[in-house]
Amino acid sequence: MELKIIKTGNFKLDGGAMFGVVPRSMWSKLNPPDENNLCTWSMNSLLVIQDKRVILIDTGMGDKQDDKFRSHFYPHGDDNLLSSLSAHGVGIDEVTDVILTHLHFDHCGGAVYRDDLGKHHPQFPKAKYWTHSKHWDWAMHPNDREKASFLKENFEVLASENQLSFLDLENFDLSSVTFDFVQGHTEQLSVVNIDYRGQEVIFASDLMPSSYHIPMPYVMGYDIRPLDTLKEKEKLYQRVLKNQSILFFQHDPVYQAGRLKLDDRNRVVIDYRADLSEFIS
16 A cells, blocks of 8 residues: 655634634644734645555545635645645556545545636546435535535536445445545544554544644534534544554645654543655655
8 A cells, every 4th residue: 555645735724713612822832823814724634545546535626716715715835636646656547446535625626627618527537436324414405504615516427427436335345445424524424444454544634624623622613413522532542542543634735644652640642743654655
């Protein structure tokens, strides 16, 4: 197996929304906001290559949204999905599977592109796109709280082009990649567990968006069921501590990965790295 970081760029989100009930006086020391209270976050994806499978986990925001949309989120950086894949020698026709942990725009926007005539197409023409069936229904019939995050132009065409598959209904058929499903952030978000040469790497998506969210109360204001998130974080910690798993931080602007440990007061603390390769090399 090979694991590759796919950098799809950065964007900005309101610090209060990202840290929920935690006071600004505390979270601002972790990720300092700008004059508009916006913090910079990464949108890192992960590429898994094994047994002739080229598996992309999440796709970032993409670039097909209009200027008004972009003015809310300030996408920036030198990296984008296709250039990052190309840097690793991977073309769009070589991707066999795209796992969309959930269908919020910053996780699936790059799954679809818009041509010069304004028509939408799957970005990876030979890939199966995977999500959870209940999450798909949730995104197709969004509630008012999440409606602005579910943009159907990012995923609707996947069904009409017959490239959509459901992780809970079909066999992903690769024993080294397994899934858990959580519902605190959104309905049936997919957590991806990767057995990398005997080490477990967990792509927790927005259950654990950054190293800053390790303390238990640090739960995003975006979460639809924050009390469930607390229970899911506790269960995740038990697994990570037991297996010495590596957590991959999708939105952390500095650190890509970390391991958890208990300090001398039995509190969960993190040993983090700026580059995932420092853990898996």
